[in-house]
Amino acid sequence: IFFYNCTISTARCCVKLSVHPSRGLMDEKFTVLVQNVLPGFQLTVYAFYKCEGGYSWEAFAHYTASATGAVNVSEDPSRGGTYSGVEPMGLMWSLRPVPGSKSGLRMRKMNVQTPMEVTISVYQGHLTEGFVDQVPLAAVVVERWYMAPGVRRIPITEGGLTATLFLPSGPGPFPGLLDLWGGGGKLVEYRAALLASHGIAAMALDYLTPQITKETGKMVDYEYFEAAYRVLEQHPQILGSRIAMLGLSFGTSVTLRMAVYSQVIKLRCAVCISGSHVQPIDGSHLFVFSLLSFFSNADKTRFNEEQHVIWRDLLMPIPTDASLKVDVGRLRCPLLLVVGEDDQNWPSYESAMDMKEMMQRAGNEHLLTVLSYPNAGHLIEPPFTPSARAIMVLWGGEPVAHSVAQEDSWRKTLVFLRVNLYGGSQPGAAASSHL
Amino acid sequence: EGAPVSLVRARWLQSVVISVTPSRALVDETFRVAVQNLPPGSPVTLHSLHRSEDEDLWEAFGHYVSDSRGTVSVADDFSFGGTYTGKEAMGLLWSMSPVPGSREGLRLRKKNVCIPQLVNISVYGGHVEEGFGERLPLASTLTERWHLGPGVRRIEISERGVRGTLFIPPGPGPFPGMLDMWGGGGGLLEYRSALLASHGYASLALEYFTAGELKSADKEFSYFETAFNIVREHPQVIPDRVGLFGLSLGSLMASYLAAESSVIEPRCCVCVSGGHLYPRGANLQQLFRAYSSHSHKLRVDEHNREIWRSINLPIPEDLSQKLDVGKINCPMLLVNGIDDQNWPTVECAEDMAHMMRAAGKEHLLTRIEYPDAGHLIEPPYSPHSRATKFIKDVILLWGGQTKPHADAQEDSWRNILAFLQKHLYCTQNPKAKM
Numbered sequence: 063i064f065f066y067n068c069t070i071s072t073a074r075c076c077v078k079l080s081v082h083p084s085r086g087l088m089d090e091k092f093t094v095l096v097q098n099v100l101p102g103f104q105l106t107v108y109a110f111y112k113c114e115g116g117y118s119w120e121a122f123a124h125y126t127a128s129a130t131g132a133v134n135v136s137e138d139p140s141r142g143g144t145y146s147g148v149e150p151m152g153l154m155w156s157l158r159p160v161p162g163s164k165s166g167l168r169m170r171k172m173n174v175q176t177p178m179e180v181t182i183s184v185y186q187g188h189l190t191e192g193f194v195d196q197v198p199l200a201a202v203v204v205e206r207w208y209m210a211p212g213v214r215r216i217p218i219t220e221g222g223l224t225a226t227l228f229l230p231s232g233p234g235p236f237p238g239l240l241d242l243w244g245g246g247g248k249l250v251e252y253r254a255a256l257l258a259s260h261g262i263a264a265m266a267l268d269y270l271t272p273q274i275t276k277e278t279g280k281m282v283d284y285e286y287f288e289a290a291y292r293v294l295e296q297h298p299q300i301l302g303s304r305i306a307m308l309g310l311s312f313g314t315s316v317t318l319r320m321a322v323y324s325q326v327i328k329l330r331c332a333v334c335i336s337g338s339h340v341q342p343i344d345g346s347h348l349f350v351f352s353l354l355s356f357f358s359n360a361d362k363t364r365f366n367e368e369q370h371v372i373w374r375d376l377l378m379p380i381p382t383d384a385s386l387k388v389d390v391g392r393l394r395c396p397l398l399l400v401v402g403e404d405d406q407n408w409p410s411y412e413s414a415m416d417m418k419e420m421m422q423r424a425g426n427e428h429l430l431t432v433l434s435y436p437n438a439g440h441l442i443e444p445p446f447t448p449s450a451r452a453i454m455v456l457w458g459g460e461p462v463a464h465s466v467a468q469e470d471s472w473r474k475t476l477v478f479l480r481v482n483l484y485g486g487s488q489p490g491a492a493a494s495s496h497l
Numbered sequence: 498e499g500a501p502v503s504l505v506r507a508r509w510l511q512s513v514v515i516s517v518t519p520s521r522a523l524v525d526e527t528f529r530v531a532v533q534n535l536p537p538g539s540p541v542t543l544h545s546l547h548r549s550e551d552e553d554l555w556e557a558f559g560h561y562v563s564d565s566r567g568t569v570s571v572a573d574d575f576s577f578g579g580t581y582t583g584k585e586a587m588g589l590l591w592s593m594s595p596v597p598g599s600r601e602g603l604r605l606r607k608k609n610v611c612i613p614q615l616v617n618i619s620v621y622g623g624h625v626e627e628g629f630g631e632r633l634p635l636a637s638t639l640t641e642r643w644h645l646g647p648g649v650r651r652i653e654i655s656e657r658g659v660r661g662t663l664f665i666p667p668g669p670g671p672f673p674g675m676l677d678m679w680g681g682g683g684g685l686l687e688y689r690s691a692l693l694a695s696h697g698y699a700s701l702a703l704e705y706f707t708a709g710e711l712k713s714a715d716k717e718f719s720y721f722e723t724a725f726n727i728v729r730e731h732p733q734v735i736p737d738r739v740g741l742f743g744l745s746l747g748s749l750m751a752s753y754l755a756a757e758s759s760v761i762e763p764r765c766c767v768c769v770s771g772g773h774l775y776p777r778g779a780n781l782q783q784l785f786r787a788y789s790s791h792s793h794k795l796r797v798d799e800h801n802r803e804i805w806r807s808i809n810l811p812i813p814e815d816l817s818q819k820l821d822v823g824k825i826n827c828p829m830l831l832v833n834g835i836d837d838q839n840w841p842t843v844e845c846a847e848d849m850a851h852m853m854r855a856a857g858k859e860h861l862l863t864r865i866e867y868p869d870a871g872h873l874i875e876p877p878y879s880p881h882s883r884a885t886k887f888i889k890d891v892i893l894l895w896g897g898q899t900k901p902h903a904d905a906q907e908d909s910w911r912n913i914l915a916f917l918q919k920h921l922y923c924t925q926n927p928k929a930k931m
Binding site for chain 1: 512514515519520521522523534613615617619633634636637638639640641643646647648667668669922
């Protein structure tokens, strides 16, 4: 979309602002172009987003037009603002709550059926504040979608589950995936929706605050995850022999537990982000309950972002006692670990190193891939999700490095999933066939 | 053979991937359709399917052979057969036609511009010619084609007796404006104005008679002037940069306004498939009566489709039967198809040029004429219909051959946008201004 601004009789030049594509997926890049300004013209490119909670987020960068009177955000360096240097997607990942906002805000889109609408504007001069009081030279709206066209969203309540299944566009059949978030609970759909946009039938599962827990007061156990797995396995458009599990943070604890100890769940591969294998292994199926009581004295029926428990302190040093760790030496499927070396929340890096050692001793290390990112923090989300300083303070990481980690790990996660879920008739080298 | 069909299919299917990039785009943007993970050298068919708002199915297809890496790229590879051939990135859209067994005389026109056109793009094994509905594709994906860009606002207009829909681009403005008029089918069609707004023009799609009620159209000249003023007076419109855009009858109205109005001053005028044959001083009712008086010249082709082209030929010498185009004072862009069977648009353009030259106004005129293009020159990648139902059950022959007509739509739109940019937006060198 191209926009010009022109006042009738004045000597003001006409600025042309375009963003392409104007409608894209959340993990796609866009190009922001400003044209028809004077060479050397100073301008500020500004992004504004009002999230579902009603909070305002902004990002901005200072540019100087080239000799041809243009600014290309993908190629030109920002001289300052919420990001600096050449950052094609800086306007997205450096979004932060506007000054005066309440603290601890985290941007998470809960309704994935509508796009994020971001307004991108260009202002004259190098501004750092007061954007609301100025009239921009031009503005456009960009839509960022979690669901590609044709992706179907199906709420799942059978078997007592609180889940949402996203089926990719097309006839299928598709490989499947169970998608688990962490300690905040709730039914968070956006990553599963994105995965479905990449051809994987993904089910977002609420396992900490599901309806059944709200009604009975009881935490879920193995059967809950096995029921979710069965929904995928038996679905006519899903390949029962090609199901993966992806967990972040606390979701890693669950994924590793089920991958090794469940008699029902047979994973083709697993992805664990920012988590640990440290947990009491006591043969009990009430493992979620026991995990939480082991880790924290917090009220187990309340899960929200303000409850920022630092798991790091509780889990370090990594125990040598085998009954306190998932026996990853028994894993039979490929495992991808994604960790930020500045994770302030969980000892992800240390856990990954310990898992590697355990797998080396057990002889299944060839199944393991570790992606370890210096200066990345805990919340390694899909790319271009805001990783502003305010968020980093809580979770660790340095914004630029964290954003790089998100972009790189997502790309590699998709490749890992594609190779293991779509490729060949045999899964990873020595993994036996549950197929 | 012998293995369960679903298993065989699963092993074959599960790796073939089809992608359309971008998956969401404006209708005048190109896309790239690619298929991967095919066996090398495989014959496949790329197929598009669209269910219109009227519940008709439209489809197109091309025959390809995968390369040594097992990929097919529609933008880069040759189609060897189907509804289009050759290297045609957008052939799956512009070569669409109603599926076999459809109703006669269909035309594809978007009514609700707030939701996109959904097109299913699939890949089938082998070179398939028919029966796509009975086969299972190797892979398929959905793509969205939008007339409305993000942030464009849609405002229903019902004031001062004028009915239409105004589309305003996002941003602070102010923006150049447009009065947008369609043809003899009547009704309110928003899609071109939505698209113009997506390119930065505040555009009013005007309804000037009810759909199908051509003979009862009774709007006076002042209706159109009022509509123009509604655009001009809008707080987000630059008052001295409002243009006119018309197709067919709408084009005639645009030329009429440009030549005869003493109230409005269009900055420029785009006339697609129009003319200048208009009895001076007549209103719309009188215009139609004048045309009807020539209806004995109406011809039909071998399929009983009406050819209206000859009704107003030869172009009369009598000046009272034509607009006084010598009075036009704004740049005019005339876009016509040489194979127009509905209206003698090229002959009119020739005569208009002659008249404007006599008045010393020829420098205002730009003419583009496309061989083998017909009357309905729409935004790019719209399917071409050589003949469709018009009012009641009459089928009109519009003319044009599919590929040249598609090329004309693509090329003319590019020229139209450049023309509008030149005359409605600043063009001076910014260096001179600052």
